[in-house]
Amino acid sequence: MSAKILSGTDLSAEIRSEVATGVVEMQEKHGVTPGLAVILVGGDPASAVYVNNKQRACEQAGLFSDSAQLPDTATEDEILAAVHAFNEDPRVHGILVQLPLPGGIEQHRIIESIDPDKDVDGIHPYNLGKLMQGRPDFPPCTPAGIVELLVRNGHDPEGANVVICGRSDIVGKPLAALLMQRGRGGNATVTVCHTRTRDLADVTREADILVAAIGRPEAITADMVRDAAVVIDVGINRVDDPSARRGYRLKGDVDYEAVSQKALAITPVPGGVGPMTIAMLLVNTLTAARIRIHGRHHSG
Amino acid sequence: MSAKILSGTDLSAEIRSEVATGVVEMQEKHGVTPGLAVILVGGDPASAVYVNNKQRACEQAGLFSDSAQLPDTATEDEILAAVHAFNEDPRVHGILVQLPLPGGIEQHRIIESIDPDKDVDGIHPYNLGKLMQGRPDFPPCTPAGIVELLVRNGHDPEGANVVICGRSDIVGKPLAALLMQRGRGGNATVTVCHTRTRDLADVTREADILVAAIGRPEAITADMVRDAAVVIDVGINRVDDPSARRGYRLKGDVDYEAVSQKALAITPVPGGVGPMTIAMLLVNTLTAARIRIHGRHHSG
Known part of the structure; x- marks a missing residue:
């Protein structure tokens, strides 16, 4: 017997198309385009590929996408400033900090600086705790x-x-x-x-x-x-x-x-x-925009 | 063969005595007495017994102890106000809200109003998330x-x-x-x-x-x-x-x-x-006081 292949390529295409439909509806009903911002620190080629893939997926699904690229030499304060700028940016509903960060950067401090309502990666301790309680807004x-x-x-x-x-x-x-x-x-x-x-x-x-x-x-x-x-x-x-x-x-x-x-x-x-990881990032970004529009009671 | 009995009564006495020693040291070195505040809403007799036990254990270990007792009819805003008062009270290092709360009260909202640095029960989502990451300040x-x-x-x-x-x-x-x-x-x-x-x-x-x-x-x-x-x-x-x-x-x-x-x-x-549950509540309250004095790097 040969196993059935569970294709993430196929399923993620299906989910990304559901997201695209949700984006159009949101634009029509509320005039809002969900937006994702990615922060990339340093020149690791694998990370750069991941970030490019995420941005392309955003654009294909009709999301607004922005990014901040910081050099390897960026200080913790510079990274915090980049997070803060996206926390304050109303066009941005989701923020992703591409991990791992360069050595010497206190990763937890950066992650905890993300507005939990924009933490579409679901890695802020507050969101992990809600996950443990069975009521996540943004499952990782x-x-x-x-x-x-x-x-x-x-x-x-x-x-x-x-x-x-x-x-x-x-x-x-x-x-x-x-x-x-x-x-x-x-x-x-x-x-x-x-x-x-x-x-x-x-x-x-x-x-x-x-x-x-x-x-x-x-x-x-x-x-x-x-x-x-x-x-x-x-x-x-x-x-x-x-x-x-x-x-x-x-x-x-x-x-x-x-x-x-x-x-x-x-x-x-x-x-x-x-491919499923990227698709769920888009789903979480759409959810973040829904929560900002409707509040938590209508976000299910 | 008959099993060895793991006595929580004995071990909790040992741990409470370790806490008492830590409290005396803290008073001598820093002039600080760790304090625990308990909030009890409604007249459930079992809850009242738990709260009494916790307060007596505090006093025996030399901790400062305070409480707020609210009636069954307390509103969410009244409970939030009680939490807020203890959040602001410098004598209080730990806050415990006795659960369950009466029906109609949104329990998560009350828990999330506790200052995470005083959440010695370890039930705030932020603290549960740090627990999941393997770096809890206050393990439940x-x-x-x-x-x-x-x-x-x-x-x-x-x-x-x-x-x-x-x-x-x-x-x-x-x-x-x-x-x-x-x-x-x-x-x-x-x-x-x-x-x-x-x-x-x-x-x-x-x-x-x-x-x-x-x-x-x-x-x-x-x-x-x-x-x-x-x-x-x-x-x-x-x-x-x-x-x-x-x-x-x-x-x-x-x-x-x-x-x-x-x-x-x-x-x-x-x-x-x-009995272990109460002993660990005292341990966490002492930890909360240590963190306030030394910061997180010396809290281990």
């Missing part, structure tokens, strides 16, 4: 994208044993928080594993839905996966490959060839979780 | 008490399979967040179960450490517990008992008689987790 984009991939492909996590490998602040921990809540996309029995988990394979083999967010190529092998599990691969690892045009290939955290023979469904890398 | 008191009960009795959760039954905002979810972090009292492989978990016994039998926070008397029976597991019982349920002086007895969420024959260690009810 990668976890939210994973939930959409599951629910809209008929793999509702309700009642399922979900095992998450990885406990990062932007994927593992907020995804666990989302999946254990009451309501749509929730009600899963969630286990979080990490480097200190004693027998990882013992735990992963119990998973109806297995999420790999480890950051190591092909860390999840076929013997770690239960028959007919649904496998979500969050990893994007560069692996040297002299035969490839760029000298490397992208590999996920899952041994795709072997696991896809065993799983019921699996996300590819690239084209799986990655 | 019941979860923090459970971690102390484990660590100080030689049952370090590191590497253990911990199963938590219950997903409340004040016990299950923040306890999961604490136990999955790096560092002391963390590094556990954590699973959170709840009413929608498919086969609860299947999951609980995998637990090296089992935490019951369900709110139903004796919901955890012996067949649900692995041999030599460590069992933490968070439940405090009143069960009718005409032979008892008050007409009821307190029962935990665990069938204590049967499970204690099988477990390696177990907390009793009463005298287990309950």
Whole structure:
């Protein structure tokens, strides 16, 4: 049996088109265009690619998009000033600070300077706390994208044993928080594993839905996966490959060839979780604009 | 074999005495007495008992203690005013709003009005978010008490399979967040179960450490517990008992008689987790005073 491929490319296109419809409606009814501002510090090429992709996605969905590009040498105060300017800018409903920030910058201080009502990445502690309470305005984009991939492909996590490998602040921990809540996309029995988990394979083999967010190529092998599990691969690892045009290939955290023979469904890398993250950023930006127009009671 | 009893009464006395020592030191070095203010709305007798216990514990440990008692008929604005007064009161380092609040009061609005630097219950979303990031100033008191009960009795959760039954905002979810972090009292492989978990016994039998926070008397029976597991019982349920002086007895969420024959260690009810909650409230209040004196870098 070969697993069904859960295409994030396809689903994200669908969601981005829903956002585009929402944007047109908002412009017609309220004369408002939702806007996203991205702050990029330093010249890391991978970060620059991500930022470009986000801006292009904004434009395609009809959102206003702005950015601030600061040099590697930017001070904490200069970054704070850039955040502050977008906090005050009425055209901007969402602010994203591209992480990681250069060494020496106190990342938490920058994140906490973002107006929580514009924190469309959902990484301000206030928003993480609301997420833990099951009432997020802005669920973090990668976890939210994973939930959409599951629910809209008929793999509702309700009642399922979900095992998450990885406990990062932007994927593992907020995804666990989302999946254990009451309501749509929730009600899963969630286990979080990490480097200190004693027998990882013992735990992963119990998973109806297995999420790999480890950051190591092909860390999840076929013997770690239960028959007919649904496998979500969050990893994007560069692996040297002299035969490839760029000298490397992208590999996920899952041994795709072997696991896809065993799983019921699996996300590819690239084209799986990655595109969903950007789509959910647009959704959250539209939500931020809705909240500013209607207040929280009409934002659902 | 009969399980070792993990006495919260004994350990909380030890911790309260550590707090008392810290209070004397703070008075000598800085002339500051840490202070806790409790807000009680309405006349629920159980809540009144909790509030009295907290105030007595404060006084015994040498803390300053204050309270505001509002009638059942108090409006949201009146409760907000009481919180605001304590936010502004320099003698007060910690504020606790006794939950639940009477119906009709928007609980989240009250909680979010507490100055996060005085939120010694650790329930403001900002503090829950910092908890999720693994850098809490004020870990919520019941979860923090459970971690102390484990660590100080030689049952370090590191590497253990911990199963938590219950997903409340004040016990299950923040306890999961604490136990999955790096560092002391963390590094556990954590699973959170709840009413929608498919086969609860299947999951609980995998637990090296089992935490019951369900709110139903004796919901955890012996067949649900692995041999030599460590069992933490968070439940405090009143069960009718005409032979008892008050007409009821307190029962935990665990069938204590049967499970204690099988477990390696177990907390009793009463005298287990309950007293730990109050002790950790005092610890957090002392921490709040330390942070105000030294700032965050010296608060560890």
